Amino acid sequence: MFRVRIPAASAPSSFRQLSTTAVRREEVVGTVGAVPVKRPVGGFRGGILGFLFGFSAASALSIYYLQQETKVASGLLLASVEELQQGTGKITSHLDRLQTVEKELAALKAGSAVKDDVTKVRGEMKKVYDGLHLELLDLRAHVWGVEQDLQKVVKTESIRI
Template sequence: MVSRILVPAARTAAAARSGLTMRSIVRGFQTSNVVRQEAATVVAPVKKPVGAFRGGLFGFLLGATASGAGMYYYVIDEYRVSNELLTEDIYALQTAVQRIEGYVRTLEEKVHSKKK
């Protein structure tokens, strides 16, 4: 429909007399040989493909390194927490021993004073 509007009426009448159809009247997009040759000479840089083995090996090493680093920080954090808990337990045990030692001293003093 649009192609009929753009084609002048004189050309349409002349084409009808010569037996040409509307489709053959409408001019298509064409390029010259020079433009095609210039476009063909532009070559994209060739990238070296990463093979499946090399990519798989790189992925494995990257994953192993990332999981190792995560595990290292997790273990260090757990070690720090357990070390703090152990230190608290040692201090609690030390205060308990000192308290028991105080009780034993008072008992010994009482026994010693009763014997005299």
């Protein structure tokens, strides 16, 4: 319990006890007319209006910030897409060149001689060369025989004359 001193005009004793219990003390206070209740200017309505204004301002700023972030992100995305398109174009051109080279290589393989073919042609050429060499030797032998016959004829003619 607490003791509080109250002025003598309102209480019979100089000390009055305060307690936290629900004891009701009835004191009659005299009033001379109605006391107007003063409300703060704006009161409850001012609080709501302030809240709404703050919420609107925060919403507007956050929307602006989100729009700016979206604009930046869209720009970055667009740049990435353009870069991807350029890369895809380069890859496509490289693939086209590779296909062209593969076609040319296949054509060269089809038209080129294989080692077996070269060996076969070399053997045939050797046979042809040997055959020509034999014919050349035969021709020389024949020409030599003709020369011998011609010399015999010339000798016999010179002897007869």
